[in-house]
Amino acid sequence: MHPPILVTGGTGTIGRLVIPLLGAAGHPVRSLSRRGGADSPGVEQVVADLATGAGVDATVRDVEVVLHLAGGRQGDDQLARTLARAARRADVRQLVFVSVTGADRVPLAWLRTKLAAEQAVADSGVPWTTLRAGQLHELTLTLVRKLAALPVVPVPGGMRLEPVDGREVAARLVELTLAAPAGLVPDLAGPQVYELGELVRGYLRATDRRRLLVPVRIPGRAGRAYRAGANLARRGATRGTRAWTEFLAEQVRPATADTR
Numbered sequence: 001m002h003p004p005i006l007v008t009g010g011t012g013t014i015g016r017l018v019i020p021l022l023g024a025a026g027h028p029v030r031s032l033s034r035r036g037g038a039d040s041p042g043v044e045q046v047v048a049d050l051a052t053g054a055g056v057d058a059t060v061r062d063v064e065v066v067l068h069l070a071g072g073r074q075g076d077d078q079l080a081r082t083l084a085r086a087a088r089r090a091d092v093r094q095l096v097f098v099s100v101t102g103a104d105r106v107p108l109a110w111l112r113t114k115l116a117a118e119q120a121v122a123d124s125g126v127p128w129t130t131l132r133a134g135q136l137h138e139l140t141l142t143l144v145r146k147l148a149a150l151p152v153v154p155v156p157g158g159m160r161l162e163p164v165d166g167r168e169v170a171a172r173l174v175e176l177t178l179a180a181p182a183g184l185v186p187d188l189a190g191p192q193v194y195e196l197g198e199l200v201r202g203y204l205r206a207t208d209r210r211r212l213l214v215p216v217r218i219p220g221r222a223g224r225a226y227r228a229g230a231n232l233a234r235r236g237a238t239r240g241t242r243a244w245t246e247f248l249a250e251q252v253r254p255a256t257a258d259t260r
Contacts (some may be wrong), residue, residue, distance in 0.1 A: 003028075003063060004029045005066075006032060008069055008070035008079075010029070010045075010069070012070070014069050014169055015069050017170035018173055021082045025174065029043045033045070046058075046222040050082050050083055053082050064094070065095075066094070068097045071117070076117040079117070080118075088124055093127060094181045095121055096131075099115075101189060101233045103115045103132060108222050118130050131176060132165060137163070140148065140199065149213070152211070154214055156215075157215045161196060162192070162233060163247075165190070165242035186237050186238050188238045189232070189239060190244060202245065206249065209251070
């Protein structure tokens with residue numbers, strides 16, 4: 001029987017997709033979260049806190065591979081360092097990390113923490129693999145919903161995204177988790193590049209809403225980086241096949257009561 005694969009962030013968007021795939025491949029999973037939950041066949045729920053380190057060493061014990069999905073807009077570097085140190089102490093044979101396209105090229109604080117997390121994984125002394133993925137369809141939908149809720153929608157000029165399907169990201173991460181360590185692998189992004197305004201207008205059409213879109217300019221180095229496409233996947237990236245428009249059609253219904 002295979003030793004368990006530790007998945008941090010197992011209750012998140014990608015984690016919920018990854019865990020069944022690992023189970024289908026015959027691998028038991030140990031899912032780390034701060035709140036825990038009920039075990040299920042092939043999945044052991046454990047409680048640990050990567051921010052403080054509480055319970056992390058015990059969670060990593062007897063694990064050969066760690067898939068690190070936990071993170072957010074702040075503190076990713078500290079979470080990765082805590083996990084990486086515990087993985088090294090436990091003689092883990094591979095640490096797999098999911099990052100974001102453009103983490104090394106867009107000068108924003110949250111992307112700098114992603115890049116620092118990548119570095120923590122690479123410097124851990126544990127064989128490692130890092131995948132940079134584009135904006136998930138699910139997170140893109142959250143973004144455009146928030147923008148479309150405004151009576152006047154500010155749209156940063158020149159900002160482009162490559163939404164990628166969460167299931168395709170999950171499948172690629174499972175491939176990497178079950179393979180030999182590969183370092184920084186080619187980016188994974190969606191099949192098409194969209195202007196942010198195009199994404200918002202598509203959502204408004206799909207939900208039968210009307211909003212005034214107003215172009216705005218992101219100032220400074222970050223704005224220049226986005227306009228130059230620094231957040232997009234690098235040359236040689238792997239491309240998903242499921243289009244944003246297909247995902248959107250499955251997720252939204254016209255809001256006929258909103259006539260503005």
